[in-house]
Amino acid sequence: MxxxxxxxxxxxxxxxxxxxxxxxxxxxxxxxxxxxxxxxxxxxxxxxxxxxxxxxxxxxxxxxxxxxxxxxxxxxxxxxxxxxxxxxxxxxxxxxxxxxxxxxxxxxxxxxxxxxxxxxxxxxxxxxxxxxxxxxxxxxxxxxxxxxxxxxxxxxxxxxxxxxxxxxxxxxxxxxxxxxxxxxxxxxxxxxxxxxxxxxxxxxxxxxxxxxxxxxxxxxxxxxxxxxxxxxxxxxxxxxxxxxxxxxxxxxxxxxxxxxxxxxxxxxxxxxAAGFIWMIYVTRRNAKPIERIAERFSGYSLPVSGAGLWKGKPDEFAFIESAFDHILEQSRTYQERYQEDLHLRTRYLFHQLIEGQTEISLEKWREEAVRLNLPEPLERFRLLIIEMDKYGEFCRKYTAGDQNLLKFTLRTVAGEIAMRLNIRIWSEWTSPSSLAVICFEREETDDREGEVLARFAAQTLNWTEQNLKFTVTIGSGEGIYRIHDLPKSYKSAVEALKYKIVLGENRLIRSQDIAGTSNAEVYAHLGEIRSIIQSFRMLNIGWEELYEAWFGQLKGSLLTNEEIFNLMNYLLYNVGRELSDMNKEFYRRWVQEGLPMLTEMLEHGSSLEQLRFEIKQELSSLFESMRRHQEGRQYTSMIRDICKLIEQDYANPNLSLEMLGDRFQLNPKYISKLFKEHTGQRFVDFLIHVRMREAVRLLLETDDSVQEIAEGVGYTHAISFTRVFKRIMGVAPGEYRSDQLRKANG
The missing domain is CATH 3.30.450.220 (LuxQ periplasmic domain, N-terminal subdomain)
Structure with missing residues (x-):
């Protein structure tokens, strides 16, 4: 009362x-x-x-x-x-x-x-x-x-x-x-x-x-x-x-x-003014009961020395305020630790799921989702990896603070776009440049989920390019139905990103787009590289056409990033090997200037077009220097004529050094020496290379038998032709034709 x-x-x-x-x-x-x-x-x-x-x-x-x-x-x-x-x-x-x-x-x-x-x-x-x-x-x-x-x-x-x-x-x-x-x-x-x-x-x-x-x-x-x-x-x-x-x-x-x-x-x-006067009157009248209550606290000692004093006098309200501050500080510290613990638990669970290091059940995941404020799992899952392009350039351009801010923005925007498209996602950074995303899908909406996923990727790519001033490439893993298959979907997304340098950056690469596709055999490209280097060494201006044609083949071959870089290193290795047999000045320039620059470019290269342009620019400069040097050397014109003769008369089984000696009035052994000095390759190796190149063309473009092709490229016996072809290409002619036809037909 x-x-x-x-x-x-x-x-x-x-x-x-x-x-x-x-x-x-x-x-x-x-x-x-x-x-x-x-x-x-x-x-x-x-x-x-x-x-x-x-x-x-x-x-x-x-x-x-x-x-x-x-x-x-x-x-x-x-x-x-x-x-x-x-x-x-x-x-x-x-x-x-x-x-x-x-x-x-x-x-x-x-x-x-x-x-x-x-x-x-x-x-x-x-x-x-x-x-x-x-x-x-x-x-x-x-x-x-x-x-x-x-x-x-x-x-x-x-x-x-x-x-x-x-x-x-x-x-x-x-x-x-x-x-x-x-x-x-x-x-x-x-x-x-x-x-x-x-x-x-x-x-x-x-x-x-x-x-x-x-x-x-x-x-x-x-x-x-x-x-x-x-x-x-x-x-x-x-x-x-x-x-x-x-x-x-x-x-x-x-x-x-x-x-x-x-x-x-x-x-x-x-x-x-009237209200102020009335407030003073009422406050004076009601202050006495409050003063009596405050007197009851005056006998208590404060937990902190001086916390209950105001101008040297006891202050009961300061005592109450100090107690409340102490309680609030403890509560805030507890909340911060709890939130930090939740974040660590969330990241730990995410990595366990995609790495296959947990035996968590669907029911247990739902319990964790409620506790950690995560999306509840649905019938099907899919892993996406949003990988930042040109990450080295990104690190050089921005400070550590700016990098963290941009990464936070990328993750936040991906979540907002998914929310607008009614997609459930869970994202965590798995590496400095890769944001892994678990998409939760419904089994009965396969077609729609594919469309929505494409829209999510397109909007994420466009927004990032326009607003963050860098680009990302999204690798999409396969859809899976069991929690324990999440590592499988994650691995397929990682594999999809391995084709970024061929398929291009700033795009969505689906695992199903590359699944079941036969990769081009790397050794088939090694022959093309040798042809390019041989033409380059012979100072044949046609080397550029061979170079461009080879890069055209690379664009359609669907090689991984690692395979592309290996081929580029093989190309640079062959250039250096050929130059080591030539003028020491060219070789020194290559070792001190060209090779270090191209090697660094390979480490940071992000697209096949960039690799093509940078390497061709350096080789073209080197080619012009070599051409000017070789124009003053004796027998240069004769070696060029011999190479043209081989290109035209490779089908002649009697083509040999002796025939060339009779034709050019020189000792065959001397011709062999000059040919090696000018081309960096033995006469017989060059002849075999020309014949095998034509044999590959005939195998792929005609229905001629192996015997007919052997005769067409200068071999009188199919056995000799098969032995040489297998040594160069790694397989017999018939097997090579079957493999290539099978790849072309999927």
């Missing part, structure tokens, strides 16, 4: 203060709101006038510019003005068509007519006559003397007497432009059309717009008589000279109401 009495006493004591303050705030609020609304209305009214002027001026300028351009460029109009006396129907018809075309293209135009000075002939879109009989002859005669590029004020234009006139503003332009000696073009714009441009911009019951021409006559807008004091804004167009005025209807009443603001403010001050 005592508690209720004390509650009612406090409530009734402070209620008058509450009522006074609320009443004052209520009136002040509505007064401030009224004043703010008035201020905003005035600002909006000023903007209204300015916007109306800009809209009208812009519309008229567009028409003016169009007329100037047409007077210069339009063939029908120029033909009309240059026509001799009399009227050519064909010229007139084309001119009328042009006028109608302009009217249709610019709906503001009400009518256009042309006046030809040579004979006083007037032609409009609806009629034709001579100046003396044309209804608008007074206007024509006035402006024939002085043509103005400005728009006229409002005037009545009458094209047909039986229809009557309408209010228009007119633009007069001479033809041709600048000279103005052949005639003039008169464009009439209806005042009603200009009025419609602005009438939707304001509420006629609240505000008004009046537009007067240069002479002060009303063009359009509100027709009511407006006092000067009711105009809140007025602008004069520098283009037309028209005046645009706007204001609020009943503006005088609004000003009178706003004047009451000072009265309400004075009443409010009185109410505050």
């Amino acid at each position: 005592m508690r209720k009495s004390w509650f009612k006493r406090l409530l009734l004591s402070y209620m008058p203060v509450f009522i006074i303050v609320v009443t004052f705030i209520f009136f002040i609020f509505f007064q401030l709101f009224s004043e703010q609304s008035r201020s905003e209305a005035l600002n909006a009214n000023k903007t209204l006038s300015l916007q109306a002027m800009r809209i009208v001026d812009t519309s008229l300028k567009v028409i003016d510019n169009m007329i100037v351009l047409e007077s210069i460029n339009s063939e029908p109009l120029n033909n009309f003005f240059r026509a001799a006396g009399g009227s050519d129907p064909y010229i007139n018809i084309r001119a009328v068509q042009k006028l109608k075309e302009l009217i249709n293209y610019y709906p503001l135009i009400d009518s256009i007519y042309l006046v030809r000075n040579s004979d006083g002939y007037v032609l409009s879109d609806a009629t034709n006559a001579y100046i003396g009989s044309y209804p608008d002859h007074t206007f024509i005669e006035e402006y024939q003397v002085s043509k103005t590029p400005k728009w006229t004020g409002g005037r009545s234009f009458e094209q047909f007497k039986m229809i009557g006139g309408k209010q228009v503003v007119s633009l007069v332009r001479g033809s041709p432009y600048m000279k103005n000696d052949l005639g003039m073009i008169v464009v009439n714009v209806s005042v009603d059309s200009l009025n419609k441009l602005t009438e939707d911009m304001y509420e006629s019951k609240v505000s008004f717009i009046q537009v007067n021409d240069a002479s002060g006559r009303l063009l359009f807008g509100s027709e009511a008589k407006v006092e000067k004091s009711e105009l809140f804004s007025e602008y004069t167009s520098g283009y037309t000279g028209w005046k645009y005025g706007s204001g609020l209807i009943n503006g005088g009443y609004v000003n009178a109401v706003s004047a009451l603001y000072n009265l309400w403010f004075a009443v409010g001050l009185i109410m505050i």
Whole structure:
């Protein structure tokens, strides 16, 4: 009973203060709101006038510019003005068509007519006559003397007497432009059309717009008589000279109401003073019971020395405050530790799932999901890996703090995009450059999930590229139905990303897109590399074609990143090996400059196109230096002729060093030595390489038997051909043909 009495006493004591303050705030609020609304209305009214002027001026300028351009460029109009006396129907018809075309293209135009000075002939879109009989002859005669590029004020234009006139503003332009000696073009714009441009911009019951021409006559807008004091804004167009005025209807009443603001403010001050006096009285009356309660704490010692003192005196409220601060600090510390523990447990569980190091059941996962605030598992799962492209460049470009912020942003955005697409995901960073994402899918919506996954990937890729200034590539693993198969889906996503350098960055790579696809045999590319290096060593300009063709094959071969880098290293190794047998200066330049630069490029290379460009640029520079050096050496031309002869006559089984010696009048052994020095390859190895290259082409492009192909490339016995082919290509000719056909057919 005592508690209720004390509650009612406090409530009734402070209620008058509450009522006074609320009443004052209520009136002040509505007064401030009224004043703010008035201020905003005035600002909006000023903007209204300015916007109306800009809209009208812009519309008229567009028409003016169009007329100037047409007077210069339009063939029908120029033909009309240059026509001799009399009227050519064909010229007139084309001119009328042009006028109608302009009217249709610019709906503001009400009518256009042309006046030809040579004979006083007037032609409009609806009629034709001579100046003396044309209804608008007074206007024509006035402006024939002085043509103005400005728009006229409002005037009545009458094209047909039986229809009557309408209010228009007119633009007069001479033809041709600048000279103005052949005639003039008169464009009439209806005042009603200009009025419609602005009438939707304001509420006629609240505000008004009046537009007067240069002479002060009303063009359009509100027709009511407006006092000067009711105009809140007025602008004069520098283009037309028209005046645009706007204001609020009943503006005088609004000003009178706003004047009451000072009265309400004075009443409010009185109410505050009354409330303050009443509060002091009530506080003094109610302070005694609180003081008695505080006295009961004075006998307790505080937990912290000095915590219950204020200016050297005991302070019971400081004691209570200190106790509460101590409790809150303990609670905050506990919450921080708990949240940190939850984060660590979440990451630990994620890594256990994708690495297959846990035997957690579906029910146990659901319990953990509730405890750790994770998405609940569904019927099917899929792993995605969002890998940052050019991560080395990313680390060099940003500080550690910026890197963490951008990674946090990427993860957050991926979650928001998934939420918008109604996808459940769980993402964690598994490496500095890779964000692993578990997608939860429903079994009965396979097709839709595939579409939604593609949309999720596309939106993530686009947003990252446009807003974070770097790109990512997404590897998609296969869909699985058991928790214990999550490592399998994760591994397939990792495998998909291994083809990024061939398939390209900033895209989605699905595991099913590469699954079951036979990778091109690496050793088949080794032969292409040897052909390129051989042509390069022989200073054959055709090496570039072989180089480009080989990279074209790489783009379609679907090799992994590791296989691509191995082939590039093999290419660089062969370049160095060939150069080591040649001029020491070239080899030194290669070892000290070219090779280190290309090796570093390989370490940071991100695309096949980048590798192609960088390596070709260095080899081209080296090729030009070698070519200039070799041009001064003896026998260079002869070795080139021998290489061409081998390329053309490889099918001759009698092609040998002895035959070349007879042909070039040199000792066969000396030819062999020169060939090795200039090409870096023995004659017989070069001949075998040419024959095997042609044999591969015949195996893939024809149905000829192995015996026929052997004879076609210079071998009299198929056994010899098969033995050499197997030594070079790794398999017999028949097996090679079968393997390639099987790969081509999937």
